[in-house]
Amino acid sequence: MTEPEDELPETPEERLERYLDGDLSPEERAGFDQELNRNPSLAARLEARQRAVSLLRRAGPERPPKHFVFMVAERARSERRRRSPVGAELVVAIISVALLIALSWVAFHGIDGSAPSPSVTSEKALTESDRRLIESVATIDSIAVAKTGTALIVRVRPTLDAREFESWATGPGAHFRPITALPDGRVDLTVSEATSTGH
Amino acid sequence: MNLTPDQERVLIERLRRGDGRAFNELVRQHQSTVYTLVLRLLSNRREDALDVSQEVFVTVFRAIADFRGDSRLSTWIHRIAVNHCRNRNKYLGRRQERRHDAFEDKHEGSSALGAGVVSPLRGEMPGPEQVYEGNEAERFVAAALDSLHPEHREIVVLRELEGLPYEEIVEITGLKIGTVKSRLFRGRAALESAYLAFREGKRPSRDTSEKPKDEGR
Numbered sequence: 001m002t003e004p005e006d007e008l009p010e011t012p013e014e015r016l017e018r019y020l021d022g023d024l025s026p027e028e029r030a031g032f033d034q035e036l037n038r039n040p041s042l043a044a045r046l047e048a049r050q051r052a053v054s055l056l057r058r059a060g061p062e063r064p065p066k067h068f069v070f071m072v073a074e075r076a077r078s079e080r081r082r083r084s085p086v087g088a089e090l091v092v093a094i095i096s097v098a099l100l101i102a103l104s105w106v107a108f109h110g111i112d113g114s115a116p117s118p119s120v121t122s123e124k125a126l127t128e129s130d131r132r133l134i135e136s137v138a139t140i141d142s143i144a145v146a147k148t149g150t151a152l153i154v155r156v157r158p159t160l161d162a163r164e165f166e167s168w169a170t171g172p173g174a175h176f177r178p179i180t181a182l183p184d185g186r187v188d189l190t191v192s193e194a195t196s197t198g199h
Numbered sequence: 200m201n202l203t204p205d206q207e208r209v210l211i212e213r214l215r216r217g218d219g220r221a222f223n224e225l226v227r228q229h230q231s232t233v234y235t236l237v238l239r240l241l242s243n244r245r246e247d248a249l250d251v252s253q254e255v256f257v258t259v260f261r262a263i264a265d266f267r268g269d270s271r272l273s274t275w276i277h278r279i280a281v282n283h284c285r286n287r288n289k290y291l292g293r294r295q296e297r298r299h300d301a302f303e304d305k306h307e308g309s310s311a312l313g314a315g316v317v318s319p320l321r322g323e324m325p326g327p328e329q330v331y332e333g334n335e336a337e338r339f340v341a342a343a344l345d346s347l348h349p350e351h352r353e354i355v356v357l358r359e360l361e362g363l364p365y366e367e368i369v370e371i372t373g374l375k376i377g378t379v380k381s382r383l384f385r386g387r388a389a390l391e392s393a394y395l396a397f398r399e400g401k402r403p404s405r406d407t408s409e410k411p412k413d414e415g416r
Contacts, residue, residue, distance in 0.1 A: 019385055049387055052343065052394035053359050058336035062251060064234040069226045073257045076222070079257050 012042055020049060202228070207272055212264045226256050229273070233280055239356045240284035242345035243337075244291075251287050255280045270370055277361075277371045281353060288349040343393035346403035351386035358383055359390075 015032055018024050024032060065071070097098040202210060213221035238248040258279050261270055318371055344352055357368045368379050393403035 013384075017387070018379075020387065034375045036312050045391060048391045048394050050392040052339075055336050055339040055394070056343065056355075056360055056390075059340040060336075061231050061235045064249065068230050068234070068252075069223050072226050072253050073223060074218070074258050076257050079261070081284075188238055 013140065016042065016046055016049075019046070020053075208268075211263065211268070211272065214260070222256075222260055225259070229256075229276055232273070233276060236277065236361065237284055238357065239340070239344060239360055240281065240349075240353060241287060241291075242352070243341040247287055247291070251283050254283050258283070274370055275369055277357075278373075281357075281371055285349070285351070286294075292349070293298070308313050315322050335391050339342065339397050341391055342397060342403055346393045346396075346405050347386055351389060354379055354382040355386035355390060359387075 012035065013030075015024070015035070019029070019032055036046065206370065210221055210225060214225060230252070234248060234252045237252045238245065241247050241251065255276065258274055262279070266272070270278075344356070347355060353372065354368065357363050357371065358365075363371070363374060365379060368374075369376055372379065374382075389403075396403040
């Protein structure tokens with residue numbers, strides 16, 4: 001049930017509200033100040049409300065925990081994974097496996113399929129120091145897919161965002177050359193032969 | 200750091216393209232505002248506030264394609280935050296009700312819980328550690344906001360703490376101006392009672408009604 005406000009005379013309560021909102025004209029305000037002098041109970045209510053609001057405001061703004069940005073990014077990623085249809089994931093997985101087999105075959109036999117190559121690699125092809133270096137900034141998703149020519153192709157899921165990771169990977173003294181920044185935040189990396197010691 | 204309208208447009212475009220860096224910028228820029236707003240709307244329940252604040256940004260990222268730019272980005276984010284908090288408050292209210300019912304069932308007939316005796320479960324949230332620790336303002340914020348009905352609290356927080364004009368509150372809450380003013384009126388009155396109780400060292404009583412008795416002023 002709504003009653004039209006303009007048909008009712010304004011109550012002291014309503015004037016109090018307008019006073020708190022700063023909506024009284026100078027004349028109305030002067031009148032209200034006089035009313036407060038005559039009505040100590042109304043004055044006490046005004047004071048209580050002002051003090052309550054002032055205490056609320058004194059609490060001030062709060063900052064979330066230090067790693068909030070990272071927490072949100074991680075949550076967004078996991079949401080995306082959870083929402084992506086299983087069918088699409090399956091197709092991606094099948095394509096990835098097919099690609100892996102093809103790359104392994106090329107690595108074994110060369111493009112013409114003739115010369116067996118000793119450069120076949122497995123997860124072990126990544127040295128401990130390579131792994132530690134990558135793990136310092138990334139969670140290894142699947143690694144050492146294949147060794148082609150002079151490089152290992154490594155797929156990692158960075159804990160930094162893609163660009164930050166990319167600049168880390170390609171900055172001065174970096175060992176990695178990203179070949180693709182994937183939209184889901186992963187980066188395909190090429191690890192140079194020099195860092196993959198023992199090959 | 201506040202962005203100019205042009206900078207904000209560029210940021211929105213980058214977000215729409217799925218630029219992860221832009222998303223991080225947006226979170227950095229709004230994290231404090233959103234976290235504080237959510238924290239107050241949830242009566243200083245920090246764990247819930249952290250969870251809901253993250254949900255807010257994930258929703259922003261997911262829904263940015265639908266943002267038409269009719270309002271400011273911050274207003275739109277506030278709207279998302281308010282909606283998430285409404286849902287969380289409903290959930291918390293239902294959970295508390297279930298616990299309270301379970302408690303009463305368990306103690307049915309017990310003389311220890313006669314008329315006028317307040318169940319300890321009613322005072323469970325935000326918890327004594329939140330209410331009685333910290334400085335005076337913090338203690339008051341937790342107790343006073345928790346004593347307000349969530350629908351009144353929402354308007355009190357937007358108006359008194361965020362300092363937003365009525366038009367923006369209408370935009371954020373989707374309520375009519377009359378309802379906003381009416382809820383603010385009730386909220387301020389409840390705040391006054393909370394302050395008087397607090398001054399006397401008492402805990403303000405909570406408005407646990409399902410619907411506040413305000414629509415219609």
